[in-house]
Amino acid sequence: MSTAATMNSARIRDLMPDDLPEVVLPRCEVRPILKGQKAIVTGASSGIGRAIAVGLCAAGADVVVNYIGDGAPAEEVVHEATHCGCASRGRAIAIRADVSDEKQVTDMFRRTIEEFGTVDILVNNAGMQQDAPLEQMTLAQWNRVISVNLTGQFLCAREAVKEFKRRGVRAGVSASAGKIICVSSVHEVIPWAGHVNYAASKGGVMLMMKSIAQEVAPWRIRVNSICPGAIRTPINRAAWETSDAYNDLMRLIPYKRIGETDDIARLATWLASDEADYITGASLFVDGGMTLYPGFEAGG
Numbered sequence: 145m146s147t148a149a150t151m152n153s154a155r156i157r158d159l160m161p162d163d164l165p166e167v168v169l170p171r172c173e174v175r176p177i178l179k180g181q182k183a184i185v186t187g188a189s190s191g192i193g194r195a196i197a198v199g200l201c202a203a204g205a206d207v208v209v210n211y212i213g214d215g216a217p218a219e220e221v222v223h224e225a226t227h228c229g230c231a232s233r234g235r236a237i238a239i240r241a242d243v244s245d246e247k248q249v250t251d252m253f254r255r256t257i258e259e260f261g262t263v264d265i266l267v268n269n270a271g272m273q274q275d276a277p278l279e280q281m282t283l284a285q286w287n288r289v290i291s292v293n294l295t296g297q298f299l300c301a302r303e304a305v306k307e308f309k310r311r312g313v314r315a316g317v318s319a320s321a322g323k324i325i326c327v328s329s330v331h332e333v334i335p336w337a338g339h340v341n342y343a344a345s346k347g348g349v350m351l352m353m354k355s356i357a358q359e360v361a362p363w364r365i366r367v368n369s370i371c372p373g374a375i376r377t378p379i380n381r382a383a384w385e386t387s388d389a390y391n392d393l394m395r396l397i398p399y400k401r402i403g404e405t406d407d408i409a410r411l412a413t414w415l416a417s418d419e420a421d422y423i424t425g426a427s428l429f430v431d432g433g434m435t436l437y438p439g440f441e442a443g444g
């Protein structure tokens with residue numbers, strides 16, 4: 145590195161604030177921008193899916209809280225969503241289905257249509273990590289992560305598109321015949337050593353989403369991805385639970401705070417609404433700058 149470059153990097157570091165306040169996000173005024181719409185949020189019993197389900201319901205949508213495993217956390221989400229105090233909130237029900245199982249997915253869509261009449265919004269959120277160094281990663285770990293994170297999104301998108309095309313645009317409810325939001329990750333573009341199954345699944349989600357978006361746009365169906373960075377959820381607890389881990393994580397986040405699930409829920413609610421009607425085929429990063437090559441902040 146030249147002397148001038150070294151001086152410049154040192155100066156940038158010196159100028160960085162070291163005492164940032166704890167973030168307190170305002171609870172946004174909820175507008176009923178999804179009134180009358182019907183939504184399925186997969187993997188909605190915790191983390192990002194939970195916040196999105198509550199957010200969509202607060203904005204007026206009737207929401208299916210999809211879950212796998214124990215039903216109690218999903219029922220808590222149903223309770224939270226339907227007791228949020230927003231006057232125009234929608235209804236919510238919990239439906240159990242493993243998104244990687246074709247029959248369980250078709251059953252979930254059938255039940256949703258029986259209960260709510262149709263589906264306007266699919267949030268493809270269910271996802272998991274099973275991390276291991278490459279040579280220790282089992283085929284079962286590879287297959288499970290690909291089946292849930294990628295095949296699960298395909299199966300749900302396919303059923304949603306069938307319903308959107310069957311029904312067409314519902315005048316007065318939404319400008320489009322349907323919306324699909326894929327919850328992807330910064331790891332659809334950032335390689336991730338020790339997580340090759342996860343990164344491969346998210347890279348797959350990117351081109352799956354864009355290819356579906358291109359195919360179904362003429363039917364007025366919008367398909368987009370939200371790409372979260374590090375969001376405070378159980379999936380990455382080890383990365384934020386201790387102050388050492390949190391400080392390490394901050395080296396990857398120029399904005400110097402972890403993301404909260406509401407950061408994602410607010411975008412999902414807006415993206416599902418007609419306010420975002422001209423957006424399709426986009427990967428929207430919500431990552432505090434994680435994709436800005438933070439290693440170059442004081443180098444290069």
Ligand code: BGC
Binds near residue numbers: 273329330374379380
């Ligand atoms: C992963 C998290 C991780 C984040 C940023 C997400 O997609 O699920 O575990 O903290 O990406 O690396």
